[in-house]
Amino acid sequence: MANDKRVRHILSLSGGKDSAALALYMRDRVPEMEYIFSDTRKELPETYEYLERISSYLGKEVTRLNADVGFDHWYEMYGGMIPSNHRRWCTRALKLKPFEQHCGSDEVVNYVGLRADEERSGYISHKPNIKPVYPFKEDGLILRDIEEILRSSGVGMPPYTKWGRTRSGCYFCFYQQKIEWVRLKETHPDLYDKAKAYEKPYEKTGNFFTWSQGESLTEMEQPARVEQIKREHVIRIERKVARKENATLREVFAEADRGEQPDEDDDQGCLVCHL
Numbered sequence: 664m665a666n667d668k669r670v671r672h673i674l675s676l677s678g679g680k681d682s683a684a685l686a687l688y689m690r691d692r693v694p695e696m697e698y699i700f701s702d703t704r705k706e707l708p709e710t711y712e713y714l715e716r717i718s719s720y721l722g723k724e725v726t727r728l729n730a731d732v733g734f735d736h737w738y739e740m741y742g743g744m745i746p747s748n749h750r751r752w753c754t755r756a757l758k759l760k761p762f763e764q765h766c767g768s769d770e771v772v773n774y775v776g777l778r779a780d781e782e783r784s785g786y787i788s789h790k791p792n793i794k795p796v797y798p799f800k801e802d803g804l805i806l807r808d809i810e811e812i813l814r815s816s817g818v819g820m821p822p823y824t825k826w827g828r829t830r831s832g833c834y835f836c837f838y839q840q841k842i843e844w845v846r847l848k849e850t851h852p853d854l855y856d857k858a859k860a861y862e863k864p865y866e867k868t869g870n871f872f873t874w875s876q877g878e879s880l881t882e883m884e885q886p887a888r889v890e891q892i893k894r895e896h897v898i899r900i901e902r903k904v905a906r907k908e909n910a911t912l913r914e915v916f917a918e919a920d921r922g923e924q925p926d927e928d929d930d931q932g933c934l935v936c937h938l
């Protein structure tokens with residue numbers, strides 16, 4: 664008997680440029696595509712604005728997952744533990760699980776926006792009914808192609824890149840570089856303060872964690888420390904210029920600001936949140 668089980672095609676938007684470009688790229692290739700966004704409720708306002716822009720271009724709703732529970736629910740469940748690279752409960756609870764629940768036991772083709780010019784590995788679902796595909800890799804599309812897709816569509820780059828944030832995801836994401844914390848403070852002081860509010864002993868367990876390794880946000884926002892972080896950022900960029908024979912200073916700054924080459928010891932983030 665023929666297997667007539669319907670296959671669903673799902674593209675998960677993160678609020679980042681690569682998944683956005685993939686959505687635009689696939690719009691006419693897979694008209695039945697479902698677009699989803701796993702909302703932590705702690706995203707940057709610019710991300711929500713960007714999703715609206717993408718949705719208008721697609722002419723389709725972007726389904727928000729986690730309608731009922733966001734980061735704070737899970738933060739409580741994990742006893743006030745701020746996530747980190749080594750305690751990364753957030754990606755699983757807020758991004759991966761809701762996605763897997765949304766797929767259920769259906770056969771799903773999951774479209775992932777990894778480019779042909781990068782070697783990032785993924786934190787993606789390994790459920791046997793969810794098959795990842797990588798159209799940019801398959802079609803050989805690299806960064807400049809992605810930028811062109813975004814530019815020519817009018818959707819453009821994610822708006823938070825204008826103030827130097829390199830990644831999508833929660834405003835307090837522990838993957839951000841120290842220079843990005845400084846920029847968050849300058850651009851969204853209210854969000855910086857909200858992030859800071861998590862850095863206190865959790866009343867039920869006494870747990871105390873910081874978002875950025877080795878220092879609290881209160882320490883980081885001191886004027887002398889801010890100046891130091893900015894100075895160190897410039898020095899790193901200059902070193903990069905010296906290493907890259909053919910790159911101009913402007914190109915390297917632009918590259919770092921796009922998040923192509925994080926300028927601190929920095930894990931590669933995760934495909935679910937930052938693609």
Ligand code: SF4
Nearest residue numbers: 753754832833836936
């Ligand atoms: S963006 Fe960062 S903090 Fe938010 S869920 Fe993803 S890894 Fe966790």
